[in-house]
Amino acid sequence: MEEQKAIARLKRGDIGGLKALVHKYQVQAVRTAYLITRDRALAEDTVQAAFLRACERIGQFDAGRPFGPWFLRSVANDAVKSVTRSKRQISLETGSLADLLADPNPGPAQVAEAADLRQTVWDALGKLPPAQRAAIVLRYYLGLSEAEMASELACPPGTVKWRLHAARKRLRRLLRPLWAAASGSGR
Amino acid sequence: MKEQQVTQILQEIAEQEVSDSLNLWPAIRAQAQSQRRPSRWARVVPATRLGWAFLALALCLALGAVAYAVAPILERVFRIEAGLYDIEQAGLVQELDLSQTTDGITVTLQRVYADANRIVVGYTVSGPEGLPTDRHLLSAGETLSDATGTIFPWEVGHGITGPSDLLEEVSSLPGEGAYVLSFDAAAVKGAPETLDLRLVMDVETYVVPTPVPPTPGVYENRGPLEPVMPVSTAGPFTFDFSVPFTPGHALEAQQTVKAAGVAVKLERVVITPSETRAYLCFDPPDGESEDWWPTVSWSTAGGQIYGAGPGFYDQVFTLDRSARTMVNRNGEGPCYSCSVLASLDDQSGEWTLTVTELVGYDPAQPGEQTRLAGPCVFRFQVP
Numbered sequence: 001m002e003e004q005k006a007i008a009r010l011k012r013g014d015i016g017g018l019k020a021l022v023h024k025y026q027v028q029a030v031r032t033a034y035l036i037t038r039d040r041a042l043a044e045d046t047v048q049a050a051f052l053r054a055c056e057r058i059g060q061f062d063a064g065r066p067f068g069p070w071f072l073r074s075v076a077n078d079a080v081k082s083v084t085r086s087k088r089q090i091s092l093e094t095g096s097l098a099d100l101l102a103d104p105n106p107g108p109a110q111v112a113e114a115a116d117l118r119q120t121v122w123d124a125l126g127k128l129p130p131a132q133r134a135a136i137v138l139r140y141y142l143g144l145s146e147a148e149m150a151s152e153l154a155c156p157p158g159t160v161k162w163r164l165h166a167a168r169k170r171l172r173r174l175l176r177p178l179w180a181a182a183s184g185s186g187r
Numbered sequence: 188m189k190e191q192q193v194t195q196i197l198q199e200i201a202e203q204e205v206s207d208s209l210n211l212w213p214a215i216r217a218q219a220q221s222q223r224r225p226s227r228w229a230r231v232v233p234a235t236r237l238g239w240a241f242l243a244l245a246l247c248l249a250l251g252a253v254a255y256a257v258a259p260i261l262e263r264v265f266r267i268e269a270g271l272y273d274i275e276q277a278g279l280v281q282e283l284d285l286s287q288t289t290d291g292i293t294v295t296l297q298r299v300y301a302d303a304n305r306i307v308v309g310y311t312v313s314g315p316e317g318l319p320t321d322r323h324l325l326s327a328g329e330t331l332s333d334a335t336g337t338i339f340p341w342e343v344g345h346g347i348t349g350p351s352d353l354l355e356e357v358s359s360l361p362g363e364g365a366y367v368l369s370f371d372a373a374a375v376k377g378a379p380e381t382l383d384l385r386l387v388m389d390v391e392t393y394v395v396p397t398p399v400p401p402t403p404g405v406y407e408n409r410g411p412l413e414p415v416m417p418v419s420t421a422g423p424f425t426f427d428f429s430v431p432f433t434p435g436h437a438l439e440a441q442q443t444v445k446a447a448g449v450a451v452k453l454e455r456v457v458i459t460p461s462e463t464r465a466y467l468c469f470d471p472p473d474g475e476s477e478d479w480w481p482t483v484s485w486s487t488a489g490g491q492i493y494g495a496g497p498g499f500y501d502q503v504f505t506l507d508r509s510a511r512t513m514v515n516r517n518g519e520g521p522c523y524s525c526s527v528l529a530s531l532d533d534q535s536g537e538w539t540l541t542v543t544e545l546v547g548y549d550p551a552q553p554g555e556q557t558r559l560a561g562p563c564v565f566r567f568q569v570p
Contacts, residue, residue, distance in 0.1 A: 009548075014548055015216070015219055015478065015548075016478045016548035018215070018219065019212055019216070019478070022211060022212045022215055023212065026209055026210070026211045026212075027205060027206075027207055027209050030205045030209055030211070031201035031202070031204070031205045032201075034201060034204055034205055035197055035200065035201055040204060040205070043205075044211060044214075047211060048211055048214055048215050048218060051211070051215050052215065052218055052219060055219060081420075117196065118196050118199055118200055118203075121193065121196045121197075121200075122200055136193070136197075137197065140193045140194045140197055141194065141197040141198065141201065143194075
């Protein structure tokens, strides 16, 4: 109810409504953007811009719907654009598939030596293109369905499905030693 | 490792990097205030399912019948507001014909104007031939700066793509649009003869869904409308141009009036051919817990009355609808600019500016307002 009041207030042009929405969603939004951009400052910039864009486009928003999913999906979309435009990410984006494949996957011994599982996953995510990384974040961090993801990534559900499939496949390959280790320990 | 672990690890990584104490509001508020502008696309992109149906119908009609070319529509958009109409009639608008094409999309800067209150640009956007009829082009991220790097913030704007909901019987052709934007010129130093400016923008393409025609007489609830997001972005489009500058005249009022325990100061009034603007300052009555805005009304020597309250331009209407008014906050400080968007420079004599009340919005209580009744009355002579 408070959220609907805030949106109604924002639709009337009252910026106080935006403040309430910022306080409610800023943390989750920046976390989402950070997982995609891998850059805290860029994530904050992206979310700030996304709130301002939401403010501009609030007239298009159906106040009967929850604001959170709509906004967080747009943040993910903006984060992909931001990281694609960012010069700091050019090396990742311009690297050929062959270059990435040539990057040696961590072997079991290396993984055993890795003290931080999170770091390993983080590194693996970093080797995905931003759009595939966004697909992983939307699916596994925000828990969206493929249909929900498609509505905000501005692409057909089939494209999202392909991105998610490609991202999963690559993640599995990059994390193969971990998956293997988990399977082995489960027996 | 199971995929479920990915979820948990992503949460751990995110929580480790971004704490719950994050507070972006001060930065967002500063940006919102510097870019404070109307939700203009709400005017041209329908917000309801009925709106989409109307738009689709209007587009079909536009394809098969006579439609205005883009340039005449720009003239109509220009005349939507009294201030712009006035400067056009006075011959103060400079005509340009600067075009740029990127990815098949052409932006043409056609009209410019500048005075001490605002800088106005009028431009058209056209898509490539054969653009599907469900595509709409909207400019985005418009930035105006001068040779010194000063960026002029947004003030107000209008635009048309598809049928207008303000101008009757005006509709652009599919893939075309016309826009007039005003930027705050308060940052211009002195009274230069001309301003050397740079306008940069992107153009976003939106897909407008074609709804299934409703069955006559049958109400069908089809659920909420999906949000509309751009499918592509072209640009940047960059225009360098010079425009004559009209300084108008500034009156240093420096009057302070107290009401309801709050001292309100009228610092100055700037009168130009396109806009009349007063600069007001007051300290927030309740610290920083509430977002305070003044509600003002103007009475000119000619007896005309204009009123303005807090809020965006398109939510504010005047007693005389031909001249719109607005209130903006200037930066982070407790100062506001209160404007009448019309040429009032021929009304010499005593004017009155009245702050009728101060309205505070409590962000912790959405919908709640605190109102401190005025009035604070300022009188000043306009030569």
